Amino acid sequence: MTVNHLIIFFITCVVLYLIGALSSLLSYSSPKISNQLSNTFALVASGLLSIIMLYKLLFLKDISLNFNTNIPFLSLDFNIDNLSAFFILIISIVTMVVSLYSYTYMSHYFYIRNVSVFGFFYNLFILSMILLTASSNLLLFLIFWELMSLLSYFLVIYEHEKEDVQKAGRIYIIMTFTGTAFITAAFVLMAYWTKSFDLATISESAIPSNYANIIYVFLLLGFGTKAGIIPVHVWLPYAHPVAPSNVSALMSGVMIKMSIYGLLRMVFDVLPDNAMWWGVLTLVIGAISAILGIAYSVASTINIKRLLAYSSIENMGIIFCGLGITLIARATDNTFLLSLALTATLLHTLNHAVFKSLLFMSAGAIQYSAHTRNMEKLGGLIKKMPIASVFIFVGCLAISAVPPFNGFISEYIIFQTIINCIIWFAPLGQFSLVILFMIVAAMLALTGALVAYGFVKLYGVSFLGVPRSADAENAKEPKKPMLVALGISASLCLVLGIFPKYIIGLIDNVSNECVNLKLLSTNWSLTNFLHYPIEKNNLNISVSLLTIIIMIFVGIVALIVMALRKRTSVQRYNTWDCGFTKLNPKMQYSATGYSKSLRIIFRGLFKPNRDLVITEGYGPYYIKNGNYTITTEKVIEKYLYKPFIKMIINFSRKIRFKIQTGSIHAYLMYFFSILILMLLYYSFMG
Amino acid sequence: MIESVLKLIFQVIFILLIAPIFTGVIKKIKAKVQHRIGASVFQPYYDLMKLFKKDLVVSSTASWIYNLAPYMYFVTSLVAMSCLPVVHQLTGFTFFTDLLIIVYLFVTGRIFMALAGLDTGSTFGGMGSSREMLVSALVEPALFLIIITVSARAGVASTNVSSIYEFAVNHTETAFTPINILLFASMLMILIAETSRIPVDDPSTHLELTMVHEAMVLEYSGRQLAFIELGTYLKQLVFMTFMANILIPIGFNIENIFLSLGIYLLKILVITILVALVELNTVKLRLYSIPNFAAIAFIVSVLGFLTCFILK
Numbered sequence: 001m002t003v004n005h006l007i008i009f010f011i012t013c014v015v016l017y018l019i020g021a022l023s024s025l026l027s028y029s030s031p032k033i034s035n036q037l038s039n040t041f042a043l044v045a046s047g048l049l050s051i052i053m054l055y056k057l058l059f060l061k062d063i064s065l066n067f068n069t070n071i072p073f074l075s076l077d078f079n080i081d082n083l084s085a086f087f088i089l090i091i092s093i094v095t096m097v098v099s100l101y102s103y104t105y106m107s108h109y110f111y112i113r114n115v116s117v118f119g120f121f122y123n124l125f126i127l128s129m130i131l132l133t134a135s136s137n138l139l140l141f142l143i144f145w146e147l148m149s150l151l152s153y154f155l156v157i158y159e160h161e162k163e164d165v166q167k168a169g170r171i172y173i174i175m176t177f178t179g180t181a182f183i184t185a186a187f188v189l190m191a192y193w194t195k196s197f198d199l200a201t202i203s204e205s206a207i208p209s210n211y212a213n214i215i216y217v218f219l220l221l222g223f224g225t226k227a228g229i230i231p232v233h234v235w236l237p238y239a240h241p242v243a244p245s246n247v248s249a250l251m252s253g254v255m256i257k258m259s260i261y262g263l264l265r266m267v268f269d270v271l272p273d274n275a276m277w278w279g280v281l282t283l284v285i286g287a288i289s290a291i292l293g294i295a296y297s298v299a300s301t302i303n304i305k306r307l308l309a310y311s312s313i314e315n316m317g318i319i320f321c322g323l324g325i326t327l328i329a330r331a332t333d334n335t336f337l338l339s340l341a342l343t344a345t346l347l348h349t350l351n352h353a354v355f356k357s358l359l360f361m362s363a364g365a366i367q368y369s370a371h372t373r374n375m376e377k378l379g380g381l382i383k384k385m386p387i388a389s390v391f392i393f394v395g396c397l398a399i400s401a402v403p404p405f406n407g408f409i410s411e412y413i414i415f416q417t418i419i420n421c422i423i424w425f426a427p428l429g430q431f432s433l434v435i436l437f438m439i440v441a442a443m444l445a446l447t448g449a450l451v452a453y454g455f456v457k458l459y460g461v462s463f464l465g466v467p468r469s470a471d472a473e474n475a476k477e478p479k480k481p482m483l484v485a486l487g488i489s490a491s492l493c494l495v496l497g498i499f500p501k502y503i504i505g506l507i508d509n510v511s512n513e514c515v516n517l518k519l520l521s522t523n524w525s526l527t528n529f530l531h532y533p534i535e536k537n538n539l540n541i542s543v544s545l546l547t548i549i550i551m552i553f554v555g556i557v558a559l560i561v562m563a564l565r566k567r568t569s570v571q572r573y574n575t576w577d578c579g580f581t582k583l584n585p586k587m588q589y590s591a592t593g594y595s596k597s598l599r600i601i602f603r604g605l606f607k608p609n610r611d612l613v614i615t616e617g618y619g620p621y622y623i624k625n626g627n628y629t630i631t632t633e634k635v636i637e638k639y640l641y642k643p644f645i646k647m648i649i650n651f652s653r654k655i656r657f658k659i660q661t662g663s664i665h666a667y668l669m670y671f672f673s674i675l676i677l678m679l680l681y682y683s684f685m686g
Numbered sequence: 687m688i689e690s691v692l693k694l695i696f697q698v699i700f701i702l703l704i705a706p707i708f709t710g711v712i713k714k715i716k717a718k719v720q721h722r723i724g725a726s727v728f729q730p731y732y733d734l735m736k737l738f739k740k741d742l743v744v745s746s747t748a749s750w751i752y753n754l755a756p757y758m759y760f761v762t763s764l765v766a767m768s769c770l771p772v773v774h775q776l777t778g779f780t781f782f783t784d785l786l787i788i789v790y791l792f793v794t795g796r797i798f799m800a801l802a803g804l805d806t807g808s809t810f811g812g813m814g815s816s817r818e819m820l821v822s823a824l825v826e827p828a829l830f831l832i833i834i835t836v837s838a839r840a841g842v843a844s845t846n847v848s849s850i851y852e853f854a855v856n857h858t859e860t861a862f863t864p865i866n867i868l869l870f871a872s873m874l875m876i877l878i879a880e881t882s883r884i885p886v887d888d889p890s891t892h893l894e895l896t897m898v899h900e901a902m903v904l905e906y907s908g909r910q911l912a913f914i915e916l917g918t919y920l921k922q923l924v925f926m927t928f929m930a931n932i933l934i935p936i937g938f939n940i941e942n943i944f945l946s947l948g949i950y951l952l953k954i955l956v957i958t959i960l961v962a963l964v965e966l967n968t969v970k971l972r973l974y975s976i977p978n979f980a981a982i983a984f985i986v987s988v989l990g991f992l993t994c995f996i997l998k
Binding site: 457 | 815
């Protein structure tokens with residue numbers, strides 16, 4: 001394939017998404033056909049796109065497309081280099097699986113909601129992300145960024161008549177526009193210095209360091225809002241749970257990764273020198289997001305999707321940690337560390353996209369079969385949906401970093417990066433950095449353990465034990481396309497975990513472009529087939545061989561058990577009930593109870609409040625009725641956002657009657673005076 | 687290659703044989719100090735033999751996870767134990783002898799056990815499972831700091847056991863330095879927390895208010911319980927071996943394998959006595975005091991880290 005072929009294929013994909021969007025809209029009379037059309041086109045386009053991007057990453061051909069327009073500064077420049085290609089690969093893999101999943105998932109909206117409009121927005125949303133990643137003009141980037149935010153907003157408020165959906169939509173749109181405002185400000189500052197919005201031109205001209213500092217802080221705030229970094233995360237736990245599950249899979253799997261893309265793109269293309277404190281700042285907020293995200297995820301949720309949303313904050317925090325180390329290494333010109341940290345960042349981005357989309361799809365599958373997302377009403381699903389529960393189990397193991405699944409390898413590399421940093425900075429006498437890395441490592445360790453806690457809670461309460469409601473009792477295995485989609489995602493988790501070498505080979509091409517160093521010697525020979533990756537510095541572990549060893553041990557144990565089984569018998573009997581009456585489902589440990597000890601230990605974070613109302617019968621020991629409520633407070637919203645909002649509202653109220661008089665003469669005077677001021681400014685300064 | 691495979695097999699058989707005895711020793715020491723005769727130090731072996739022969743009672747609500755969990759717990763502990771060098775470095779197996787792999791193997795086993803606790807639908811199981819996940823989460827930062835300290839000190843930028851062990855063998859003078867003592871103290875506390883011993887958990891009680899690990903495995907019987915017990919013995923031995931061979935790097939004798947084996951067992955015995963003494967002199971903590979215990983372990987490991995990299 002030559003470059004021209006790739007360009008033609010890329011345009012074909014874009015057109016396919018557009019056809020998918022339009023055909024879904026045109027076939028509005030039959031939701032079934034509309035759903036099939038939109039998902040089939042998205043599926044085919046994403047499949048084709050992932051092959052193209054894989055080819056591009058392997059054989060390193062830049063794809064660029066240029067169209068000039070008459071609009072000043074805006075030229076339709078698209079350029080897909082390795083970094084863009086890697087992110088488009090993530091988008092296309094996730095959308096491929098999610099589209100397959102949507103065949104079944106959307107069917108429960110048939111004749112209740114407008115499925116054809118959904119298909120329209122769905123395809124355009126995917127397309128906007130792909131073109132955003134491909135565009136090499138800042139204005140174009142901004143346009144697609146806004147399109148992406150708007151289209152995702154429409155998808156989030158799909159069940160728009162519900163009150164919580166409206167509230168979530170409002171919070172989401174306000175936060176995302178605030179973020180975009182910061183990004184726009186950063187872009188304008190860049191363009192102010194370079195007199196161009198074209199990335200290639202900007203990258204050639206140096207931006208003075210004090211401006212670069214402001215630009216980076218703006219970028220961090222802007223992209224951080226989209227990424228859901230604490231404290232600008234508030235929209236994420238609202239918007240993800242209320243959106244349809246395929247949309248939350250796309251948003252959490254892919255959309256929030258666009259902020260990582262944006263940051264990496266701007267840092268490596270536009271800001272050639274970065275100060276050390278950029279990295280430190282990013283690392284610190286990343287670590288804080290990781291730990292607070294997972295703490296909220298475990299302790300204050302009974303809604304599966306809210307748990308997953310908080311866990312997305314945690315994972316974005318880990319990715320930001322990787323990014324922070326990348327920037328620290330870049331500031332000290334250590335190419336090996338830089339390349340290692342970048343690899344960790346990109347690998348975790350990919351892995352999180354895969355397992356988080358799997359988990360959000362799982363939440364959708366649970367809702368599809370059991371009609372609830374509330375863990376307290378689930379239970380025993382492993383017997384009702386035996387195949388799906390295996391795939392969901394894989395997702396939970398992958399996110400808890402259990403070898404051999406993919407979450408393990410990226411966490412492993414992140415810890416290796418931190419150790420390398422300590423070894424590098426300790427002899428240089430930069431002790432504050434060493435202590436910082438130590439604290440971050442400890443925070444990430446606690447995060448990792450809490451992730452396991454949270455996902456044991458998710459899986460244990462909703463899938464094991466006895467059903468807690470009639471809905472869970474009547475749950476059924478979801479239909480084929482949904483199962484296949486879950487299965488593909490689960491096997492991707494396994495394959496990416498067992499053969500990380502190949503994906504690290506791809507990432508090497510990306511980091512080679514940014515850093516000019518390859519971690520792997522990229523000979524793809526058979527001797528290296530099993531061994532994982534970084535030969536430098538004796539880092540080579542092999543997850544695949546580890547898996548084989550575990551398998552051998554499991555086999556031996558299985559043989560022993562077989563031998564023992566002949567001599568002994570197995571009796572199925574009721575769970576031990578202390579000799580009292582038969583156990584009932586309400587006596588099981590609940591999701592709230594499961595995380596109670598954590599809430600108490602970290603009560604400063606959650607401010608838990610319990611309320612126990614008891615109706616007594618014959619005496620204090622004969623309780624007729626009891627009502628136990630536990631609430632946790634959203635501390636950041638209460639102490640950070642509420643005062644801020646109050647301040648703004650008060651301020652607006654005060655000046656409202658001074659500026660907004662309602663008289664048209666006053667407004668005309670504002671226009672006129674601004675015009676005069678502008679003319680004066682340009683006649684003297686310009 | 688064949689030689690190293692044989693070595694691995696010998697190591698696996700050896701550790702399986704010796705692992706239960708240390709629990710027997712702890713119980714014996716406790717009995718002696720309390721002026722009881724106590725059971726024989728081989729009692730754990732008799733218990734295991736009996737459990738292997740017994741019939742099973744499985745809860746009717748349990749799923750395949752409940753049946754798989756004991757074997758996964760056992761296998762992960764066994765693989766973790768074969769990562770560590772008992773007497774010799776297992777050459778040829780560096781691809782999985784990694785400290786982080788050991789930690790994540792433990793996480794795997796713990797996840798399976800915690801899920802199994804929830805699987806039977808009993809309150810005890812859920813309570814134990816929740817507490818077990820909590821306790822191990824609290825000591826995780828200290829564990830990672832110890833790992834980071836020993837691996838960064840070896841200077842090869844890797845958590846691989848082979849390089850850390852090599853550093854330990856070549857630097858026997860580090861045996862009783864402040865760094866090692868601090869790390870050792872912290873590791874001892876982690877050992878106590880992770881293997882459910884007093885003051886964090888009481889392995890010999892079946893009172894629901896105090897149970898952690900025992901509550902989680904309450905429903906198990908027969909060979910499944912035997913595998914869980916064996917897994918716990920192995921897990922205990924992993925921590926002890928780490929302390930003995932990496933934090934007290936003395937008495938390695940590469941030529942005479944039996945001598946170094948004897949020294950290894952002696953070191954493990956000393957650690958066992960330490961654990962028994964801690965058990966004898968403390969009482970079980972309230973559940974909400976365990977964070978303080980974990981915080982002390984963490985602070986001690988931080989001091990170890992700082993001594994290693996900043997104060998030297």
